[in-house]
Amino acid sequence: MDFAAQADVTRETFWTISPVGEALFYGLAAIASLVFLYGVYERFARYAKGGEDPFDRLSDLPGRTVRAAKVVFSNEKQFKRDRFAGVMHAFIMWGFLTLLIGTTILAIDIDVWRRVTGSSFFVGDFYLSYSFVMDLMGLLFVVGVGMALWRRYGVRHPRLWGKHTGFEDAAFVWTLFFLGVGGYVLEGIRIVGTDFPDFETVSFVGYFVALVFDAAGMGQGLAQTLYWFGWWSHALLALAFVAAVPYAKPLHMLTSFANVVTADEKAGTRLPKVPADTPPDEIGYVSEDDFSWKAMLDMDACTKCGRCTDACPAKASGRNLDPRDVILDLKAYRESVDAGGDSIDIVADGGTSVVDAESMESCMACMACMDACPVDIEHLTHFTEMNRRLTETGQQQEPVQEAMMNIFQNGNAFGDPQRKRPDWTDDLDFEVPDARDESVEFLWYVGDYPSYDERNRAVARSLAQIFEEAGVSYGILYEDEGHDGNDVRRVGEEGLYEMLVEDNVDAMADCEFDKIVCTDPHSYNTFKNEYPEMDDSFDYxxxxxxxxxxxLVGDDRLGLAGDELAAQTVTYHDPCHLGRYNGEYEAPREVIRATGVELAEMPRNRDQSFCCGGGGGGLWMDHDEESKPSEERLREALDDTTGGVERFVVACPMCATMYEDGRKTGDYEEAIDVVDISELVVEALDAKAAATGTGADTTPASAD
Incomplete structure (x- = not known):
């Protein structure tokens, strides 16, 4: 194609628009841009007035930006848990970005390139490629918006409707729809009005629309008239959308990316410390002035998608908690105060407050909400600040206050004397090494429930037997072991947590060991992620x-053949603090398979595991709920898992406690057994010994 021919392959951007109309458009575009820029400035100026965040959110900014780009542009979190929403959002986002880039390219050609060079690059092969890509991606955009409309108004997905659903939600999705569809209508009218140029077939959607209009009797004259009205309608809607971005729901297009960039990758697994000089009456969320700039960014990044709501086990159990509503309640309150409204309590038990104490008490600290959130909102940090406020004002449930007092006075939630902590060792036929008296490789932190709870003492004994069988160099602290503090911190007792950290660090400092091994995932999490933040010397x-x-299994130190319990079918429950908190999913499964059982996965497994209800102080609280989370999980194991599950395997003492209770209250005692992985391994060792006639029987002399 020669140059002259290529120059004919293009379209007139301001077709039917007069020079006066063109000037008016540029004037309106300038106004819309200024309104947009002022809104962005005002928003970030408000963040600058927020409190300082406890963590460095801007370290390694290039690396953070690359990570955020991967998360946002891949739509990986949108696909997680909801494939339909993932496809929908990918189509909308990539379609919108392509249309935005296309519009920018066109503006560069008209306002820069032509003025500098006196020619246009918007011709020939470039124009044909541009038109095809824009039509293709625009089609995906319209399909994506159509999917959103269908889910919102056709299916009426429950999570998209709530007390914070309003006009801006409808306006946002319908504006996108009219912008997308309107673009094709304009294109079709223009093609009719310019007498169907052959090269415009590359705009396959617009050409199809033009054929429909032509079949309906539209002529060139009518097309030219309609195009003028359509062009201005489309332009005004687009400019209004641009101007509205910083002031309404479209804001999330900016704040979501910023929120992912500034996210703490350990959010939830570690919590911010309370500054040492903070007076008691200022701990936690006392007023809107306590929101850090990152807390406000969290609130503005929320898109009301409701993924956290769907994932929340407290919400599913009928408790008074909706993670999305809590974040949006805080945002609405902040905006109300900014607009001159009255200040009220952020959280309180009864009376007028932004968030009710019952909502915070309902949280299991399972982090399902944070895992499900596509924009990295740190719900648990906000919840903990409110729990700290409740604690400082004495508004926590009485059972929680009793547990805290027991821990303060006796070092354990049961209120039993510390001298009884090692009593579980009495029924073993060997001596458990004392890490205070001898150097060991592993300091074994046994934990509260395996030490005091009758059911979980069997777990401690089973694990001790495994260590003995494998010849592990290990020892325990006996009565010098104290409560780990993980859940103490999550119910808001920061002062008590700091005391526990100090006591445990001191006790461990008197011992010679290389590594720490924990029975309980809650202990594992706080020792791994939080103790080092509290004490620099804690680096084990x-x-x-x-x-x-x-x-041990991989090194063949237990001698399991992998078929000892081959007749059993089991399922495994991922503990929140081991799985979602710390990403460990495979080690427990490898150990389970090593015993020879058939492992059947529940529909909700790994990072989508459904919480037992014991975290965040749930073991100490009373709740009015439709059904216990533990009952729902056992039902899932029995009814929704293929393979005829006989046993429910856990790797957490708190989970064992909750599911044993769920078996009773849910009437599942005859249907399924609850067994810890350590107990399963001991059964396999016993089966091996019985089959070979060698080795000592590992069954404890007096099992609970």
Whole structure:
């Protein structure tokens, strides 16, 4: 194609628009841009007035930006848990970005290139390629918006409707729809009005629309008239959308990316400390002035998608908690105060407050909401600040206050004397090494429930037997072991948590060991992620017991053949603090498979595991709920899992406690057994010994 021919392959951008109309458009575009820029400035100026965040959110900014780009542009979090929404959002986002880039390219050609060079690059092959890509991606955009409309108004997905659903939500999605469809209508009218140029077939959607209009009797004259009205309608809607971005729901297009950039990758697994000089009456969220700039960015990044609501086990159990509503309640309150409204309590038990205490008490600290959130909102940090406020004002549930007092006075939530902590060792036929008296490789932190709870003492004994069988160099602290503090911190008792950290660090400092192994994932999490933040000297490698046992199995130190319990079918429940908190999913499964059982996965597994209800102080609280989370999980194991599950395997003492309770209250005692992985391994060792006639029987002399 020669140059002259290529020059004919293009379209007139301001077709039917007079020079006066063109000037008016540029004037309106300038106004819309100024309104947009002022809104962005005002928004970030408000963040600058927020409190300082406890963590460095801007370290390694290039690396953070690359990570955010990967998360946002891949739509990986949108696909997680909801494939329909993932496809929908990918189509909308990539379609919108392509149309935005296309519009920018056109503006560069008209306002820069032509003025500098006196020619246009918007011709020939470039124009044909541009038109095809714009039509293709615009089609995906319209399809994506159509999917959103269908889910919102056709299916009426429950999570898209709530007390914070309003006009801006409808206006946002319908504006996108009219912008997308309107573009094709304009294109079709223009093609009719310019007498169907042959090269415009590359605009396959617009050409099809033009054929429909032509079949309906539209002529060139009518097309020219309609195009003028359509062009101005489309332009005004687009400019209004641009101007509205910083003031309404479209803001999330900016704040979501910023929120992912500034996210704390350990959010939830570690919590911010309370500054040492903070007076008690200022701890937690007292007023809107306590929101850090990152907290406000969290609120503005929320798109009301409701993924956290769907994932929340407290919400599913009928408790008074909707994670999305809590974040949006805080945002609405902040905006109300900014507009001159009255200040009220952020959180309180009864009376007028932004968030009710019952909502915070309902949280299980399972982090399902944060895992489901596509824009990295740190719900648990906000919840903990409100729990701290409730604690400082004495508004926590009485059972929680009793547990805190027991921990303060006796070092455990049961209120039993510390001298009874090692009593679980009495029924073993060997001596458990004392890490205070001898150097060991692994300091074994046994934990409260395996030490005091009758059901979980069997877990402690089973694990001790495994260590003995494998010849592990280990020892325990006996009565010098104190509560780990993980859940103490999550119910808001920061002062008590700091005391526990100090006591445990001091006790461990008197011992010679290389690594720490924990029975409880809650202990594992706080030792691994939080103690080092509290005390720089605490720098030991920390393991959950399943990680150590997996290594023992891999090194053949237990001698399991992998078929000892072949007749059993089991399912495994991922503990929140081991799975979602710390990403360990495979070690427990490898150990389970090593016993020879058939492992059947529940529909909700790994990072989508459904919480037992014991975290965040749930073991200490009373709740009015439709059904216990533990009952729902056991039902899932029995009714929704293929393979005829006989046993429900856990790797957390708190989970064992909750599911044993769920078996009773849910009437599942005859249907399924609850067994810890350590107990399963001991059964396999016993089966091996019985089959070979060698080795000592590992069954404890007096099992609970």
């Amino acid at each position: 490698p920390v393991y959950h017991y399943t990680q150590l046992v997996e290594r």
